[in-house]
Amino acid sequence: MTNIESIQARQILDSRGNPTIEVEVFLDGGVVGRAAVPSGASTGEHEAIELRDGDKGHYLGKGVLKAVQNVQEIIEPELLDIDVTDQVLIDRILCELDGTPNKEKLGANAILGVSLAVAHAASNAIGLPLYQYIGGVAARTLPVPMMNILNGGSHADNNVDIQEFMIMPTGAESF
Incomplete structure (x- = not known):
């Protein structure tokens, strides 16, 4: 099956x-x-x-x-x-x-x-x-989500030199 x-x-x-x-x-x-x-x-x-x-x-x-x-x-x-x-x-x-x-x-x-x-x-x-x-079956947590909030560099049509600005929750008990 x-x-x-x-x-x-x-x-x-x-x-x-x-x-x-x-x-x-x-x-x-x-x-x-x-x-x-x-x-x-x-x-x-x-x-x-x-x-x-x-x-x-x-x-x-x-x-x-x-x-x-x-x-x-x-x-x-x-x-x-x-x-x-x-x-x-x-x-x-x-x-x-x-x-x-x-x-x-x-x-x-x-x-x-x-x-x-x-x-x-x-x-x-x-x-x-x-x-x-x-x-594995013992996995109890989801991977921590990371979100891209602003693109620059070759990702975007702007003059921002940094490629990505990301945010990530820290210390969260759950999602």
């Missing part, structure tokens, strides 16, 4: 109106896990490569249809019938399928989308919230 039956990927728009990939993992018991992988506005020199189409006539080259195609044609056939709770095996397969240190063949967006959708499907199948599934 926790084996992967199918994987579907699609191009969606993120909160800034940029294309990103959304992946759904369907299990043989009817459970679904879904994840979207929006990108940041700037990338570091050691970050994994986000696969973009480069077709200037489609979202100014920012489309992710190649990443979607990689999920459907390369990744899905390799993950069918694998137990969704074996995250380590699934992530190893994803990295081996890509075969590059920076995920440039399949795209980090395709790989991360599948990996995160798998984790969501597994947590849904077991009936645990994602944070508890990842943190």
